[in-house]
Amino acid sequence: MGGLLQIGQVAERTELSPKTIRHYDEVGLVQPSARSRGGFRLYTEADVDRLLVIRRMKPLGFTLAEMKRLLDTIAVLDDDAATTEHRAVARAELLIFRDKACESAERLRRQLAYAEEFTDLLTTRTGTARA
Structure with a gap:
């Protein structure tokens, strides 16, 4: 094996x-x-x-179709036989994915900040230390 x-x-x-x-x-x-x-x-x-790429995309809200498209895009960039035109299209597509990932990550950071504010509020109200 x-x-x-x-x-x-x-x-x-x-x-x-x-x-x-x-x-x-x-x-x-x-x-x-x-x-x-x-x-x-x-x-x-x-x-x-490939599975690690998917694992990173999942919490950012990418669909299965988007995951497939990104994996295909990465494959084009990794393909030595890909034409200059195909590589340019793939890089442009990658930028779109990057922008969506950045937006999703920012949304998750905001949600995390809200969750931490909430747990801090509960900790203050209960008079206990945060876990």
Whole structure:
């Protein structure tokens, strides 16, 4: 199996559940690069990297379709055979994803600040130390 990882190992490395990884396979986001003789999914480092991209996108509210589009865009940029025109389009698309990610991250920072304000209020009202 030289260098190939089983789903449990991938789950541990990505902090995604095996069920979630199987779901991403079923919807075509990240398919295993190989199968064992027994039919078990086997993943490469590149597969793990794709799953990590998805894991980072998920809390920012990206849809499965957007995740697929971004992974395809990254693949174009990684493809040495891609034309200059395809690379330019991919870079422009990447900027759109970056802008959306920045907006989502800012929204999450605001929500976190509200949550911290609320827990501070509760801590003050209860006269206890914050956990």
